[in-house]
Amino acid sequence: MILRDRLIEPEFRTSPDRWSEEEKIKYKTRGFTEIPDSVVHELKDEKDELSYETSIIAKSCGIYLEFNRDKFRETREKDYIYMIRIVIPGGGPITAKQWEILDEISNRYTVSDAYTKDPKPSLRLTTRQDIQLHHVKKRDLLNAIQDIVRSGFFTLNGCGDNVRNVVACPLSFFSSIFNSNSLAKEIANYFRLPTGPYIQVFELDSVSHLDTSITHEGRFRYSASLLNRKFKIAISALHLMEGKLVRDNCVEATTNDIGIVPVDGKLFQLYVGGGQGENQGFSTFSTLGKPLGVFNREELVRALDVLVNIQQEWGDRKNRHWARMKYLVYKMGIEWLREKIRETGLEPEPPLDLDVGDRMLHLGPIRTEVEAYGIFVENGRVIDREDSKYKTGLLEMVRSYPDAKIFITPNQHLIVTGIDDLREFEVFMSRFLKKPTNLRMHATACVGFPTCKLSYTDSERFLPRLIGELERRWGDLKETIGISGCLAQCSRPGTKTLGWVGTGYNLYMLKVGGDSSGRFQGNPLIDPDTGDVYLTHVPGNRLADVTDALFELYSTHGNGEGMGQFLRKLGNKRIIEYLKNNPKTSDLMTPSKLRATLD
8 A cells, every 4th residue: 555646656776976975975985994184084073963975874883863853832942862773683682791781871861751740861772783872972972882892793794785784583592493583693794884994983992892894795795875775674573382393583584675584494495575654645555575585595685785785785875765675576576576686696586375374472481492571662762651661670680690691673672581480570670660461562662753864753753652542442442552763663553453644743643454464565545446545644642542442342242352453354444434423532534635555
């Protein structure tokens, strides 16, 4: 389903004279092998903000220029702040000592009152298994990155037009069948940007975990202007659970540009062209990747190199809203892509009819080939609140369990291993954390206001209030709700049972069609006969009414099947009719000015 009647017309293999301004700026880095002196100077000067050129180049170093959106709405003045993204392929492991260091870094650089009533420091876990530092001041950028590197991590490839943090199931680190965590590190290393300029700009003196070469021989060769857009790779897992082989898609592999799904630990099916981001002003869409074919382990990294190179050569460099790989797959077709791969000498086996597995959350006691404990972190924000002391509790945990290894999950939670007694550990953590309801446990939000400059509205701060209202109405209902502050949809709300996507300040669009398993792509509520789109700008104080009405419909007519499956079977036409006739939602059911085409 594609919003807007305007055709999707990317400019593939864009001529340099048609490049966007971003492409011309990136070209100055010559594939990130050199950084203009003006950029180096500006990153270290006393001004609070960065020029547009420097802000584009700084993204590849994991630095994102932001401003306090709350203050801007009040004063129309930009209070410039920065987000630093720490790259952790596969989500870990993070040692107890490293967690202590990261905790101290957050104390030093991230104090803010944006998420609680009092100014507090925080760490933010992401759906790509990164850690984000928010509210960092320009004067602290150099010191913060130096401290991060001393911890054993880094920020290169954290943002920008390159292969981003490679996502993998944390539990697979312990698998005797297939270690996707290890593969994630191998792939991340292969696609890492040249480290020389990063080391020079931030005056790094402790970089044993970084290759200090400029050229990166034997690794991916980025073009002079890097990739066309960000590029995401995810690897799902296989587990032995109670003697049975179980597929684990906690990473939601098919939502990525490339999803890697193990067939048996030696063969891998690749999915291409997934992506959740959209753009209100253009014909864009969210979609799951299409099966490309099966590759063996020996040719897997080469296949990834070929695919990223095809995207690098062909992807649109004029229209960033059409620059992701999904538009190449959409316009040129999957068979065209297979033929381009064959031209390089690779011959993938035909794709299998393969079930990717459930989106597992990995919370509570875990027993696969390792005993572990999954800690729920509401919306990934490690911070002390009145009812949950995440920051204090996790710091006490690593001090009390010095042999613990910590992993970030693709659903913004933590897995802790190296524990002798899971019951004792659960009691220990209960001193700091309140046990969540199922509804809260299965809900996810991106950062949104006040820090993300792409966001139209609240998500992380709003979702707990929405869940609180639904808990009062429904109790401990087990369903999945996702909220994103904008159409970039970093929290992947479209694959949840009910997804809410920010479309304006305190306004949200409903997506239906996903479910708790994560196997399906949800879309806006579109009448299949007319193309009319409903519930595209629902006020925040009415989301509970719409959600309540849909829960009521499901509880009355669900017949024991999952809510997502029930809504897909019911179909948009009958859902629209029901909401038009429901007194809780009837006044919201005016078609939007948006139109849609079904493709």
